[in-house]
Amino acid sequence: MQSQLSANIRYTLCEVSSKTKTPHLGSCLSGVDILVALYWHVLNINPDQPTKDDRDFFLLSKGHAANLLYTTLAYRGFFPIDSLYQHGATGSQFEEHPGINAPLGVENVSGSLGHALSLATGMALTCKIQNRPNQFYVLMGDGELNEGTVWEAAMFAAGQKLDNLVAIVDFNKLQGTGESCDIMHLEKLEDKWSAFGWHSIRVDGHCQTSLLAAFEQAKHSNRPVCIVADTIKGKGISFMENDNNWHYRIPTSDELITIKEELGLS
Structure with a gap:
């Protein structure tokens, strides 16, 4: 059973998509529980001091899921x-992919896939050299793992023993053009990361208990x-669940009524 907070976030995601006519809703819904775990239980952050020096950094690499962040x-x-x-409005801070004028709390420009892990490795190494306490968390999509820069960053991070870096793969098994494992040979994904020198953990990406245990580990x-x-696109x-049309589709006003009922919201 998802929490009330996750349900509220999911409904807002759907309503914003419907009213602003912005896509990538399925990609946002799969990552909700991961970000709830991070932002309410793991990250050292303070909304009243969003740029404090000792904060932890969350980098969204799957930038098309900007609305989730x-x-x-x-x-x-x-x-x-x-x-x-x-x-998505002209001149808005809330661009469809996070840009240079994004609101406070957004730590990186993203949209073109495969870059945030490389960025995070450089930031994490800098903090280790300076003996700073900051931790770095990067959320990637499974389709993003098609990009070679991800694996270059993975090798570099392992070589530098960056124990202040955590990558999370939102493994919903779908990308814009089809099933991820049909397009690229991904499984067993946790073994691939282990082979690149990382400590790898595989969990149910919709279970708060499992997610929090992994972050603690x-x-x-x-x-x-x-x-x-492991997540479900459109969760x-x-x-919407496991229907890749929702990579692009926008919910109608009638569908919003059904969505609210399914989420148990009055």
Whole structure:
């Protein structure tokens, strides 16, 4: 059973998509529980001091899921929830992919896939050299693992023993053009990360208990950690789950009524 918070975030994601006509809803819904675990239980952050020096950094690598990050930050108190309805509007901070004018709380520009892990390795190495306490968390999509830069960063991070770096793969098994494992040979994914020198953990990406246990385990590793989170694209909405049309489709006003009922929201 998903939490009330996850349900509220999922409904807001659907409503924002419907009202602003912005896509990639399925990709957002699969990552909700991961970000709830991070932003409410793991990350050292403070919405009142979003740029404090000792904060932890979350980098969204699957930038097309920008609405997931914006909505999570809004519920966490970084800015008003009402501002989310500017998503995709001309001149808005809330661009469809996070840009250079993104609101406070967004730590990196993203959209072109395969780059945030490389960025995080450089940031994490800098903090280790300077003996700073910052931890770095990167959320990637499984389709993003098609990019060679991901694996170059993986080798570098392992070589530098970056124990302040955690990569999370939102493994929903689908990407824009089909099933991820039909397009690239990904499985067994956790074994691939282990072979690259990472401590690898595979969990149910919709179970808070499993996610929090994995993040706690990551804190005690002496090398970078990859959490392979098995998720469902479109999670929480029966007619969206595992339907890749929702990589692009926008919910109608009638569908929003059904979505609210399915999520148990009045």
